[in-house]
Amino acid sequence: QTVVTQEPSFSVSPGGTVTLTCGLSSGSVTSSYYPTWYQQTPGQAPRTLIFSTNTRSSGVPDRFSGSILGNKAALTITGAQADDESDYYCALYMGSGIWVFGGGTKLTVL
Amino acid sequence: EVQLVDSGGGLVQPGGSLKLSCAASGFTFSGSAFHWVRQASGKGLEWIGRIRNKANNYATAYAASVQGRFTISRDDSRNMAYLQMSSLKTEDTAVYYCTRHSGYYDSTGSFHYNYYMDVWGKGTTVTVSS
Numbered sequence: 001q002t003v004v005t006q007e008p009s010f011s012v013s014p015g016g017t018v019t020l021t022c023g024l025s026s027g028s029v030t031s032s033y034y035p036t037w038y039q040q041t042p043g044q045a046p047r048t049l050i051f052s053t054n055t056r057s058s059g060v061p062d063r064f065s066g067s068i069l070g071n072k073a074a075l076t077i078t079g080a081q082a083d084d085e086s087d088y089y090c091a092l093y094m095g096s097g098i099w100v101f102g103g104g105t106k107l108t109v110l
Numbered sequence: 111e112v113q114l115v116d117s118g119g120g121l122v123q124p125g126g127s128l129k130l131s132c133a134a135s136g137f138t139f140s141g142s143a144f145h146w147v148r149q150a151s152g153k154g155l156e157w158i159g160r161i162r163n164k165a166n167n168y169a170t171a172y173a174a175s176v177q178g179r180f181t182i183s184r185d186d187s188r189n190m191a192y193l194q195m196s197s198l199k200t201e202d203t204a205v206y207y208c209t210r211h212s213g214y215y216d217s218t219g220s221f222h223y224n225y226y227m228d229v230w231g232k233g234t235t236v237t238v239s240s
Contacts, residue, residue: 001174034225034226036226040155045207045230045232045233046147046207046230047230048226048227048228051226051228052224052226057228087154089154091227093225096171097169101147101156101157102154103154
């Protein structure tokens with residue numbers, strides 16, 4: 001069974017840059033997995049940030065960007081702000097209608 | 111306003127059944143595909159399954175963890191999607207979210223899917239406990 005891996009936690013200073021990654025327990029993440037990134041704050045539904053590797057969803061600030069770095073998908077936040085403190089989830093399309101979420105990364109801005 | 115409203119959650123005993131509903135508004139329901147995603151308390155998101163539109167024969171797909179126990183359906187005349195859950199286990203306790211699969215109509219009126227979930231309901235809580 002394929003597992004999607006993410007760092008459990010990360011911290012960044014206000015104004016700093018952080019890159020969160022999304023990998024596979026076996027194999028490399030490519031754009032063919034249509035990596036998607038979601039942001040979730042406590043008690044709220046997730047919000048779509050990035051889809052199809054690097055396309056920002058409507059209304060998402062340009063400090064959020066997506067890419068493929070090596071064998072993983074990546075979400076980079078440039079100039080982190082206090083309200084970026086959230087849980088971040090990636091999702092990968094496995095084909096045949098199947099999606100798998102990563103375990104999520106808890107980002108702290110301090 | 112594009113909106114999904116999940117409902118139907120509650121307390122159910124292990125082995126029992128429950129049907130969740132997702133009411134859609136603000137967009138053309140019939141063309142869209144829908145997913146269900148759940149989140150246990152303090153845990154991450156788990157994709158459960160999805161249903162496509164009539165043009166794609168209402169095709170469904172499910173995660174292995176719910177295959178054979180959960181069924182997704184829809185009623186285009188009511189703009190509703192459903193998640194029928196049976197043989198419930200304590201580990202099915204979670205907040206359940208209905209989400210829309212992003213898509214668009216082209217100039218010819220044909221509907222095309224993107225590859226992500228773009229609209230989320232606020233979730234409905236299911237507790238499986240004796």
